[in-house]
Structures are given as structure tokens and as C-alpha cells.
Amino acid sequence: MSGRVITITSGKGGVGKTTTTANLAMSLASLEQRVVAIDADIGLRNLDLMMGLENRIVYDLVDVVEGRCKLKQAMVKHKDYPALALIPASQVRDKTAISPQDMITVANELKHAHDFVLIDSPAGIEWGFKNAVAPADEVLVVTNPEVSAVRDADRIIGLLEAEERPVPVRLIVNRIKLGMVRRGDMLSVEDVVSLLSIKLIGVVPDDEIIIKSSNEGVAATGRPKQAFEDIARRLMGEKVPFMNLDSNGGVLERFRKLFGGG
Amino acid sequence: MSGAIQFKGIRQGLLVTIPPDDEWAKVIADLAIRIDQQAAFFKGASLALDVDKRAVRRHELANLLNILQKRDVNLISVLSTSATTQGAARKLGLAIELVDPPTTTSHVPDALKITESPHEAPLLKSDVHGTEGLLIRRTLRSGQSVQHNGHVVVLGDVNAGSEIVAGGDIVVWGRLRGVVHAGAYGDETCVVCALDLQPTQLRIGALISVSPPSKKRRKHPERAYIDDGMIRAEPWTD
Numbered sequence: 118m119s120g121r122v123i124t125i126t127s128g129k130g131g132v133g134k135t136t137t138t139a140n141l142a143m144s145l146a147s148l149e150q151r152v153v154a155i156d157a158d159i160g161l162r163n164l165d166l167m168m169g170l171e172n173r174i175v176y177d178l179v180d181v182v183e184g185r186c187k188l189k190q191a192m193v194k195h196k197d198y199p200a201l202a203l204i205p206a207s208q209v210r211d212k213t214a215i216s217p218q219d220m221i222t223v224a225n226e227l228k229h230a231h232d233f234v235l236i237d238s239p240a241g242i243e244w245g246f247k248n249a250v251a252p253a254d255e256v257l258v259v260t261n262p263e264v265s266a267v268r269d270a271d272r273i274i275g276l277l278e279a280e281e282r283p284v285p286v287r288l289i290v291n292r293i294k295l296g297m298v299r300r301g302d303m304l305s306v307e308d309v310v311s312l313l314s315i316k317l318i319g320v321v322p323d324d325e326i327i328i329k330s331s332n333e334g335v336a337a338t339g340r341p342k343q344a345f346e347d348i349a350r351r352l353m354g355e356k357v358p359f360m361n362l363d364s365n366g367g368v369l370e371r372f373r374k375l376f377g378g379g
Numbered sequence: 380m381s382g383a384i385q386f387k388g389i390r391q392g393l394l395v396t397i398p399p400d401d402e403w404a405k406v407i408a409d410l411a412i413r414i415d416q417q418a419a420f421f422k423g424a425s426l427a428l429d430v431d432k433r434a435v436r437r438h439e440l441a442n443l444l445n446i447l448q449k450r451d452v453n454l455i456s457v458l459s460t461s462a463t464t465q466g467a468a469r470k471l472g473l474a475i476e477l478v479d480p481p482t483t484t485s486h487v488p489d490a491l492k493i494t495e496s497p498h499e500a501p502l503l504k505s506d507v508h509g510t511e512g513l514l515i516r517r518t519l520r521s522g523q524s525v526q527h528n529g530h531v532v533v534l535g536d537v538n539a540g541s542e543i544v545a546g547g548d549i550v551v552w553g554r555l556r557g558v559v560h561a562g563a564y565g566d567e568t569c570v571v572c573a574l575d576l577q578p579t580q581l582r583i584g585a586l587i588s589v590s591p592p593s594k595k596r597r598k599h600p601e602r603a604y605i606d607d608g609m610i611r612a613e614p615w616t617d
């Protein structure tokens with residue numbers, strides 16, 4: 118059975134693509150999936166940092182593409198999850214070192230021995246983004262509940278829909294602060310979903326835990342961990358109800374109904 | 380949308396018409412908000428302000444000038460039948476009739492130039508039986524643009540950041556949040572209809588109207604059309 122290639126992208130930078138890729142990869146691995154994560158942000162790599170693998174890197178994606186090593190040699194095995202590996206980005210080369218066709222070749226080769234191939238896309242809509250989405254079977258668009266991030270997500274979704282071979286696109290709303298939503302100071306998840314009119318696959322709270330765990334290169338704990346694990350399960354086809362982020366209850370109840378758990 | 384400040388692209392720049400009954404302070408504030416919402420659009424533009432019968436005193440006009448200058452918008456002339464206003468304008472070095480821009484570089488913002496130089500297309504009248512239309516069965520997303528000589532019908536949303544320019548009418552079976560221009564060749568009988576009419580900017584013919592910032596509101600179908608030289612919106616019920 119062949120695995121699925123899933124690209125995590127956003128349009129706007131800094132909304133949490135890398136955080137999402139790292140945590141989803143670790144969640145999927147902890148659910149006994151065989152996972153390989155590819156850092157397609159050439160020149161600005163940091164997926165290795167967030168997965169705590171920086172000091173184990175020998176070869177990178179550009180080395181593979183340019184034939185300096187075998188694909189296997191560039192795969193950095195995760196220290197806690199034997200079924201999880203990372204293919205790091207090159208720190209020194211720029212993104213034009215790789216073409217969409219290269220990405221397709223690499224992803225196709227990885228698909229056979231893995232359940233999930235996750236690709237962390239760079240921000241923007243240029244070359245790097247095109248590389249990252251070229252081999253995708255599915256795309257996850259990450260956004261924040263902010264007008265500018267939503268606008269850029271919309272742009273990306275439009276580009277994906279206009280592809281020759283459109284693939285399913287689902288939405289992750291990251292950094293939701295329910296206190297602010299309740300006071301009407303922040304777009305709610307419902308607002309974002311209604312603006313973008315695509316299927317929601319996950320909601321991740323804004324939480325200091327993420328900053329701490331990212332810095333340490335380990336998986337998030339607490340509620341963020343739960344949120345990523347829920348997304349992982351939904352990717353695996355389970356019907357998981359949306360987490361109630363509102364400790365007073367209620368707010369998320371509505372879109373739990375609306376979206377039926379993804 | 381009624382009672383709003385109107386902008387019209389003319390050869391001499393942008394003609395601004397203000398609601399007759401609003402207090403001057405409110406007029407200035409509203410104008411500033413409009414400009415700030417679309418700073419790039421207004422930057423460097425030349426304005427002619429039509430205040431009609433209103434008597435505007437010198438310090439009032441000076442306040443306005445000050446606010447426009449801060450936003451890099453040039454007030455060139457003030458049109459009025461009031462002697463007070465004309466006197467005030469003269470003292471501040473403003474013209475009291477329309478003046479052509481000094482050089483060949485037009486001060487009309489780029490976005491408006493379409494009304495000045497129509498495409499090489501036949502003039503379409505939306506009330507003529509059998510005019511052509513384009514049906515779009517998807518949501519228009521940020522960065523996407525549709526241009527068509529006839530009518531444009533969208534079965535989906537028109538999101539903020541997207542744009543439709545139509546020679547005829549624009550009908551949106553969904554939410555309209557982007558920039559739309561109906562009657563782009565100058566047909567002022569054209570209409571724009573949407574199940575939820577919240578455009579970033581709406582133009583019909585040469586008239587422009589900018590939505591006030593959207594508060595949470597119940598969405599309802601509306602139709603925008605030109606009435607008496609102003610863009611108005613009314614419930615779209617029939």
C-alpha cells in the first residue's frame with residue numbers, strides 16, 4: 118500500500134507551518150504510522166530544530182537531488198520514534214536548487230515505505246511553494262485568526278484550486294485565543310472557516326507550551342499536543358470531535374456540529 | 380451605502396461629492412477614513428471637492444487641507460455656489476472651478492483609468508435583450524480577477540482581494556467582499572446584486588463607493604444601483 122504525501126503550507130509566513138509539521142509528524146509516529154518529514158524551506162531550514170535533530174544531519178535534500186548521496190542516507194532517524202525520519206533542507210543553498218519534478222521523484226520514492234510523507238512548505242507563493250505542493254496528494258493550509266493571514270490563505274487556496282490536478286485542501290486554524298474571541302477581539306474559527314469556505318481539519322490553541330517545546334525540539338504537551346494528535350487521527354480517517362478549547366464550554370460546540378468532526 | 384461620500388473619476392482627477400446634511404467635522408472624518416482604507420489608491424490623487432451650496436469657512440477648509448496633505452492627497456479645487464466657500468478657497472490658493480492636471484501625467488489613479496479608455500469592445504447595454512454573460516461556478520479568491528464584456532454571474536463567494544470588472548451587471552449568489560466594477564464601459568444603468576453585499580469597493584460606471592468598515596451584521600441580499608448620481612443599495616427582494 119502506498120502512503121500519502123501531505124504538504125503543509127500557508128501563504129503568510131510565521132503562522133505555524135513548521136510547528137504543525139513537526140508536531141503532526143511526531144503525533145503520527147506515536148500512533149504507529151511510518152512517517153517521513155521533508156523540510157522544503159531551502160535556505161531557511163528549521164524543521165530539524167523543532168524535531169530536535171539538528172546535530173544529526175549529515176546530508177540534506179539538495180544533496181539527494183544533486184546525486185551526492187542516496188535518499189536513505191539523507192533520512193535522519195528520530196531519536197524517540199524509530200518509524201519517523203526527517204529529510205532536512207539545505208542551509209546554504211537557495212530554493213532554485215530544487216525543481217517541482219525533483220520533489221515528485223523524491224516523494225514517490227518515499228511513498229512506498231511510509232504511511233505519510235509530510236512536506237513543510239516555505240511561506241509565499243513562489244518557487245519554494247510550487248516545489249512543496251508539486252508532489253502533494255493533499256494539502257493542509259495553516260492560518261492564524263487574523264485578517265492578513267486569512268487573506269493569504271485564501272490566495273493559496275485559490276492557486277491550489279486552479280491547479281491542473283486539484284487535490285483536497287483542508288484548513289488548520291492555529292493560535293486561537295478564546296479569551297479574545299469571546300471578547301470579539303479576534304476572528305473566531307467559525308469566522309475563518311466561513312471566509313475561506315473549505316473543510317476544517319484542526320484548531321490549535323495559542324499556547325506558551327509550543328514556544329517552549331519548539332525551542333527544546335520536542336513534541337508539544339498538554340492541549341496543543343491533544344490538538345495535533347486529533348489532527349493526526351483525522352488524517353488517518355478517524356472521526357474525532359473538535360476539542361472544546363473554551364473551558365466555559367459552548368463556543369466550539371457549534372462548529373463541531375457544522376463540520377461533523379472533520 | 381446611501382448618504383455616503385461619492386468619488387467619481389473625471390479627466391481632472393477625482394471628483395468628491397459630500398452629503399449635504401452632514402456636519403463638516405463628520406465630513407472630514409469620513410473622508411479621512413475612506414482614504415486610509417485605500418491609502419494606495421488615493422496616494423498622489425488630485426481631488427476636486429464639490430460642496431454645492433454649503434458655506435465652508437476658511438478655517439474649516441484649512442482643516443480639510445491639512446488632513447489631505449498628511450495623506451499625500453492634493454486638493455486642487457473646491458466647487459461651490461456659496462460666496463463664503465469660494466472666498467475661503469481663493470484665500471487658501473485653491474481653484475474654484477475644475478482645472479486640468481498640469482502635465483501629461485494624469486493624476487487619475489490607475490485603478491480608475493478604465494473609465495477613461497474603454498477596451499476595444501462594443502458598448503453593451505444591460506437592458507438590451509440577450510446580452511452575454513459569464514457564469515462562474517466557484518468562489519473567487521484573493522488575487523483572482525475576472526474581466527468580461529458582458530454580465531458576470533458568480534455562484535459562490537467573491538472574497539476580499541479578488542476583483543470583477545464587467546461591461547454589464549454583476550450578480551453574486553454568495554458573499555461579495557472583493558472589488559467589483561459593473562458597467563465598466565460607462566453604462567450607469569448596471570446593477571450589482573449579492574446575497575451579502577460587503578464589497579471592499581463597488582463601482583458602477585464612473586462612480587465609486589467604498590463600504591464602511593464591516594461590523595457584525597445580519598447578512599441580507601442587496602442590490603446596488605445608481606440613483607440621482609449616487610450609488611445606493613436597497614434590499615434585493617424581487
Ligand SMILES: Nc1ncnc2c1ncn2[C@@H]1O[C@H](COP(=O)(O)OP(=O)(O)OP(=O)(O)O)[C@@H](O)[C@H]1O
Nearest residue numbers: 130131132133134135136240292322323324327328
Ligand atoms: N499555537 C501556537 N502558540 C504559540 N506560539 C506558536 C503557535 N504556533 C506557532 N507558534 C510560534 O510562532 C512562531 C512561528 O512558527 P513556525 O516557525 O512554525 O511558523 P512557520 O509558518 O513555519 O514560519 P515560516 O513561514 O517562517 O516558515 C514560532 O516561534 C512558534 O513557536
Ligand SMILES: [Mg+2]
Nearest residue numbers: 134135158238
Ligand atoms: Mg517554517
